[in-house]
Amino acid sequence: MEYTINELGKLAGVSSRTLRYYDEINLLSPKRKSHNGYRIYGQKEVDLLQQILFYREMAMPLESIKQMIESENYDETEALQSHLSKLRAKREQIDVLINNVEKTIAASKGGVQMSDQEKFQGFKQNIVDENEKKYGKEIRKNYGDEIVDASHEKIMGMSPDQYEEAERLSRQINEHLKIAVEQDDPESELAQKICALHKEWISCYWNQYSKEAHLGLTQLYVEDPRFKAYYDEVAEGSAEFLRDAMKIYCR
Amino acid sequence: MEYTINELGKLAGVSSRTLRYYDEINLLSPKRKSHNGYRIYGQKEVDLLQQILFYREMAMPLESIKQMIESENYDETEALQSHLSKLRAKREQIDVLINNVEKTIAASKGGVQMSDQEKFQGFKQNIVDENEKKYGKEIRKNYGDEIVDASHEKIMGMSPDQYEEAERLSRQINEHLKIAVEQDDPESELAQKICALHKEWISCYWNQYSKEAHLGLTQLYVEDPRFKAYYDEVAEGSAEFLRDAMKIYCR
DNA sequence: TATAAATGATGACGTAACGTAAAGGTCAAC
DNA sequence: GTTGACCTTTACGTTACGTCATCATTTATA
Structure with missing residues (x-):
């Protein structure tokens, strides 16, 4: 499944601004951009967002979440x-x-x-x-x-x-x-x-x-x-x- | 019991800055100021802080907490x-x-x-x-x-x-x-x-x-x-x- | 087919709830 | 008598977005 920014936002219960912000800080970037520059999210991104929201729910700062996800030994x-x-x-x-x-x-x-x-x-x-x-x-x-x-x-x-x-x-x-x-x-x-x-x-x-x-x-x-x-x-x-x-x- | 700002902070697990901020926005003011200008908190303030932290724990904005507490029909x-x-x-x-x-x-x-x-x-x-x-x-x-x-x-x-x-x-x-x-x-x-x-x-x-x-x-x-x-x-x-x-x- | 409405993008400024650093007063203790 | 532990106020910084403004594009409707 592919989602536009608003679709994913609705699915996950976050605003499109939030997703744009996550893109900006390189926490969660879209799979690709369509010809008109729209952000398109794929399956991998959906799963990653779920992970991110778990951590966020635990009040972990986004910067730390990023570090965790990026670390090679992330399991x-x-x-x-x-x-x-x-x-x-x-x-x-x-x-x-x-x-x-x-x-x-x-x-x-x-x-x-x-x-x-x-x-x-x-x-x-x-x-x-x-x-x-x-x-x-x-x-x-x-x-x-x-x-x-x-x-x-x-x-x-x-x-x-x-x-x-x-x-x-x-x-x-x-x-x-x-x-x-x-x-x-x-x-x-x-x-x-x-x-x-x-x-x-x-x-x-x-x-x-x-x-x-x-x-x-x-x-x-x-x-x-x-x-x-x-x-x-x-x-x-x-x-x-x-x-x-x-x-x-x-x- | 009377507490200085740091004593109360330690007791409740918040920073002195937080208490000063709460004073600033008139959410929780000290009972009195000692002759040297130190903030002194009394029993009533301890209890109120407990209430405030309950609400804060529920992610209620401080402004709303203030409104609630101040409203006459607050029970x-x-x-x-x-x-x-x-x-x-x-x-x-x-x-x-x-x-x-x-x-x-x-x-x-x-x-x-x-x-x-x-x-x-x-x-x-x-x-x-x-x-x-x-x-x-x-x-x-x-x-x-x-x-x-x-x-x-x-x-x-x-x-x-x-x-x-x-x-x-x-x-x-x-x-x-x-x-x-x-x-x-x-x-x-x-x-x-x-x-x-x-x-x-x-x-x-x-x-x-x-x-x-x-x-x-x-x-x-x-x-x-x-x-x-x-x-x-x-x-x-x-x-x-x-x-x-x-x-x-x-x- | 023209046009309105929805949806997207990129700045850019605003905000809540403090953290943090600067500069300085007060008080017990050595 | 000065050191160190607390206190003060002032003020700028930060996080994680919200909220415009402005413009491009896409879709629905007249």
Whole structure:
């Protein structure tokens, strides 16, 4: 089947402007242009648009969608599996929200009290979304979709206590790092303690821990300018220091 | 409890910029400013923010949220009930999407075929969203939340056939209207037939039909400049004509 | 067959909901 | 007494389109 821009738009529930925009940013170009310059979309484009809309539904920025689709190691079936897990996570989030609203109604009716913390249960999704926006591409490139999705699911399921614990660990690591970088000895007791803390910390986000993945992560801290910037903020050169210490720790 | 801007932001999972922006547009202002000009939020603001985030989660534009909250007949419990029904609708949409993805996986693996129509099942949400954006405020003002939400739920549940039927009716009405307005007789057979068709048409969207609501709707067509523009597009003065014909029809 | 209406194209400007950076005030802590 | 953590306002940038305006082409109708 071939479709004109409006036909495809109607089929998929998007405007023709949207399709023109997608063409403009090279996200989805028509199969060909007819002699009069009209955009003609074919079967392949229909399927691709479906994929794109899946990702868009998940609030992924178009730029990231583009990267994903363009990457050579893009596997459609894998992508669909990732969709599924994300959709399931989203449904769970909504269940949390439903629960929250029901609680709120009960609280407004009866005398049941809700803590301010509780009132924002279910909005934590935002953290995951932000994560996706900021680091999505690189992490997914390095670790694959399943791990990232699993991590996000884990965050979503975290209780306030667990979340607080992770934050506390993170602060502790950073404080120690500042001192350790000064001393500049990756073999020192402090450096190795930091590695242990860091292991604890990432275990808050990962489902299964492996030395290889952990070492790979600290390497990513050095290579990715945004992670690097974060650690340089903590202490100049702490990304490199952490990686060197981790090399020793992971032996 | 009192919170500074960052404390509240952390609690609710939004940025301080967001809170400042909400203050700027008078959506959520702090309880008071401390002597040094810092924004201080109190209990009432915490609760209101929770409400706002609920609506935002449903992709409602902030401007509409503002209108809702500001309207005198804003009833918190009622609003929460409306949240619930919307969340449930959203969960159903996600179920449709999950179904869709599973089908797509099956189609890519086995020989099962999927029609292009089917490929975009679940994205229909967009229609509802757009509706909300364009007409949300006025209709909600006139008809209350339950009716609007119920209507949206009904649209979400429509099969492609049903949807096509509604579209067909709409086109038919418009064609007849063009002729009838020319003749300019609201009592004519044609005019009354149009009313019957229009009843059929809105019954596609409404759960329970009433003459009063129907008459009210055609009155809204005359009063609201956007509906009016739509009907003037069909035929100059057709909004008024339709209302006049409906007055007779509803007797 | 002429002409109106629908559909397409390409700019170009507008918008919502913030992000982000610049420039500067305030306050606890070392 | 100055450093660093928060706060302020001002202002420009961004994403994903919506919405004209203007022009070409295609299709339906008089």
